[in-house]
Every structure is written in structure tokens, then in C-alpha cells.
């Protein structure tokens with residue numbers, strides 16, 4: 295630590311601590327295009343409990359795969375966005391262990407919102423393709439609906455550590471997809487390539503599917519529309535159609551893939 299507001303690394307890069315209490319560890323500017331509005335909408339959706347069944351399952355997985363004999367667990371959420379998943383997970387973890395929780399995202403907008411929360415979590419603006427952590431330092435890496443970099447994940451993972459990746463299943467937000475795209479190709483989604491790539495890079499340990507319906511109302515629906523990149527590429531006709539008709543409930547269909555070093 296240099297002084298109360300900045301740190302200097304071994305290569306003499308200076309990193310400032312933002313007023314909100316997070317640190318930016320990017321040495322060059324980010325080209326990510328996630329807007330503040332999108333993250334705020336995502337936070338509202340998370341606060342309504344939209345992803346809670348997923349978070350419950352993640353807490354069980356962390357409990358099940360905890361390394362034996364360790365009292366302190368290092369867990370990274372790589373591509374944490376506005377931080378809701380890690381924050382809500384932190385409230386469900388067993389209290390007999392000490393968890394060092396770190397959330398990183400390439401966007402300042404996401405981390406700025408994340409850092410506005412209480413909770414004993416370190417938030418950093420950083421690139422998951424150049425993770426600012428030492429080799430073999432994490433017991434768990436979460437990677438939820440975000441891009442992955444398995445070379446980096448493997449480097450920072452402990453020998454007996456686990457990558458826990460969450461990917462959409464074909465039914466994820468299906469009602470929204472169908473309303474926006476009608477019969478166009480984008481109405482259908484397959485995660486086959488993403489899962490095959492994971493299996494090439496990591497040793498698959500377990501896969502779990504989570505599927506449920508989440509009820510929507512007038513207040514929540516616009517946030518759902520704003521939070522998803524699905525609505526970015528839709529035709530204006532398709533988008534007007536969904537803004538007008540509120541979909542009563544939407545399917546959440548996800549796969550959790552757990553892997554370790556090969």
C-alpha cells in the first residue's frame with residue numbers, strides 16, 4: 295500500500311483506490327460495453343430473488359467441495375458484474391470457516407455498484423484474461439454467465455481447487471427470446487460449444503441443471519428487459535411487442551458445470 299488511496303505493484307504500476315472502496319487493477323482501458331443502466335436493472339432483478347435458487351445451489355456446491363482441513367477459503371467471482379451473486383452467496387455460506395471473497399469485473403460501472411454494498415468482499419476492476427493474482431491462490435473460481443479464460447483460471451487455481459461455471463440452458467428466458475425474435479434463429483440457443491470447450495480445458499467433475507419459472511409483474515418486467523443483452527439485438531418491432539405485453543412469468547434454465555485441473 296502506497297498511502298491511504300493507492301497501491302504500487304512490483305512493476306511500479308500505480309493503482310488508485312476509488313472513493314467507494316474498490317480498486318482498479320486494469321493497466322489499460324476496458325472496451326467492455328455493459329452500461330450502468332444494465333447493471334442497475336440486473337441488481338433490481340437479483341434483489342427480487344430471481345437467481346436465488348441458483349445461489350442456494352452454489353452455496354451447497356461450495357460446502358460439498360470444500361477442501362478438507364482448511365479453515366480459510368479463497369473464492370473468486372470472475373466476471374461478477376454488479377456483484378449481487380457474490381454478495382447473496384456470502385450470506386449463505388457456512389459460518390464455521392473464514393471466506394476471503396473477491397469479485398472482479400472489467401467494467402467500472404459494475405464494480406462501482408458492487409462496492410456500494412456492505413459485506414466483507416474485495417471488489418476489483420480487472421480483466422479475467424490477465425488476473426492480478428498469484429499462482430495457485432484460489433480454492434474456488436465462480437464464473438457466472440460470463441466469459442472464461444481457462445489458462446488464467448488454471449494458473450490461479452489451487453491444486454485441488456474447483457471452477458464452478460454457470461451457463462444458460464436452451465430454456466433460459468425462453469418466453470422473452472420467443473417474444474422478441476418470434477421464429478428467427480436467435481429464438482433458440484444451444485450451450486453445446488461452451489460445455490465442450492469447458493471439457494477440453496478442465497476435468498469435468500459434475501454438472502447440475504436448475505430450472506424454474508419466475509413470476510413477473512409490471513414493476514419487474516422493464517428491469518428484466520433492460521438487464522439482458524437479448525434485447526440489444528432484437529428488431530424494433532420485436533422489442534415494441536414485448537414492451538407492450540407483459541409476460542406473466544419467465545423460465546430460468548441454467549447449468550452449473552464443476553471442473554478441476556486436468
Ligand SMILES: C[S@@+](CC[C@H](N)C(=O)[O-])C[C@H]1O[C@@H](n2cnc3c(N)ncnc32)[C@H](O)[C@@H]1O
Nearest residue numbers: 326373374375399400401420421422438439440
Ligand atoms: C452477462 S454479464 C454477467 C455478470 C454476472 N456474473 C451476473 O451473472 O449477473 C457478463 C459479465 O462479464 C464481464 N466481462 C466480460 N469480459 C470480461 C473480462 N475480460 N474480464 C472481466 N469481466 C468481463 C462483463 O463486464 C459482465 O459484467
